[in-house]
Amino acid sequence: xxxxDGREYxxxxxxxxxxDFVKFPEGSVLITCGxxxxxxxxxxxxxxxxHVPYGSGWVTAEYSMLPRANRExxxxxxxxxxxxxxxxxxxxxxxxxxxxAVDLKALGERTITVDCDVLQGDGGxxxxxxxxxxIALAIACKRLVKDGVLGQSPIRRAVxxxxxxxxDDQAMLDLCYExxxxxxxxxxxVMNDLGELIEIQGTGEGxxxxxxxxxxxxxxxxxxxxxxxxxxxxxxxxxx
Numbered sequence: 001x002x003x004x005d006g007r008e009y010x011x012x013x014x015x016x017x018x019x020d021f022v023k024f025p026e027g028s029v030l031i032t033c034g035x036x037x038x039x040x041x042x043x044x045x046x047x048x049x050x051h052v053p054y055g056s057g058w059v060t061a062e063y064s065m066l067p068r069a070n071r072e073x074x075x076x077x078x079x080x081x082x083x084x085x086x087x088x089x090x091x092x093x094x095x096x097x098x099x100x101a102v103d104l105k106a107l108g109e110r111t112i113t114v115d116c117d118v119l120q121g122d123g124g125x126x127x128x129x130x131x132x133x134x135i136a137l138a139i140a141c142k143r144l145v146k147d148g149v150l151g152q153s154p155i156r157r158a159v160x161x162x163x164x165x166x167x168d169d170q171a172m173l174d175l176c177y178e179x180x181x182x183x184x185x186x187x188x189x190v191m192n193d194l195g196e197l198i199e200i201q202g203t204g205e206g207x208x209x210x211x212x213x214x215x216x217x218x219x220x221x222x223x224x225x226x227x228x229x230x231x232x233x234x235x236x237x238x239x240x
Contacts, residue, residue, distance in 0.1 A: 003172065005034070005176060009171065009172050009173065009220075010173050012228070013033050013034030014034060015228070015231060016031070016032040017031050017032075018030040019238075019239055020239075025042055025043050026042055026043060026044045026144070027041070027042035027138070027139030027140035028040065028042070029041075029135045030132075033124055033127075033128045035176070036120060036121055036125055038129050038132055039115075040115070040129060040132040040135070041117075042112055042114045042139065043115070044111075044140055045110065045112075045113070049111065052109075054109075055109065056105050056107070056108075056109070057104050057105075057109060057111060058104065059095065059101075059104070059107075060095045060112075061113070061114045062091050062113065062114075063116045063117075064077060064117055065118040069118045069120055070121050090125075090126045093126060093130070094114065094116060094130055095114075096199060097130045097190045098133055098159065100157065100159055101138075101156065101158065101159040101192070102137070102141075102156065107141075108150070116133055122176055122177045123176045123177040124162070124175065124176075127190075130160065131161055131162070131232070134160060134232060137155070142236075142240075157193055157194065158192060158193040159191070160190070160225045160232060161189060161225065162174055162221050163186065163188045163221070164187050164218075165185055165187060166209065166213065166217070168182075174224055183206070185205060185213065187200065189221035193229050197218075202217070
């Protein structure tokens with residue numbers, strides 16, 4: 001089955017990553033996956049939330065979509081006086097994923113907040129946020145070391161994410177919007193550089209799916225994530 005953009009079934013969309021896209025955050029990245037664009041900014045603050053054990057730090061995330069990130073304008077969450085359930089669920093996923101990358105004890109009593117703002121949505125915004133958010137987080141940690149705040153980086157594992165799905169009974173990697181909107185099964189996967197799973201979110205949209213199909217989708221995601229991890233590593237090598 002041919003894909004809308006001519007890719008193979010197991011091929012990622014074109015990825016572009018621009019570091020230091022914003023001047024003021026300790027780490028910032030503009031990540032483009034196909035037509036999806038997400039700005040990820042990592043900000044370091046002294047002090048940690050009350051629930052965090054003494055001497056440890058915290059990593060958290062916030063996620064939002066600009067009003068014209070999609071084909072029709074959406075209202076800002078602030079205008080509704082509450083965070084949308086979708087945004088709340090996604091930012092919790094991003095936060096969990098990025099915490100898995102960090103030794104919170106080594107971070108010390110600091111909080112790093114990674115803001116993920118979708119400038120343009122075309123499928124895979126949450127996974128692009130994790131992949132780009134990790135780079136922004138790693139840059140922020142590098143700069144804590146460079147500035148003498150930390151003796152070594154608290155990053156312990158690289159983390160990346162991608163989606164896969166079943167469209168017209170065909171398993172595919174990294175769905176764009178047109179594919180995602182008619183997917184029978186949608187699966188988001190987060191993994192680290194050891195090949196370990198951090199989180200899987202799988203949903204039967206048009207039908208149920210078998211364990212064998214789930215495993216096929218996870219294997220597709222694993223292939224894509226390995227490629228993303230190489231890209232992350234190469235990008236971070238060039239960051240002072």
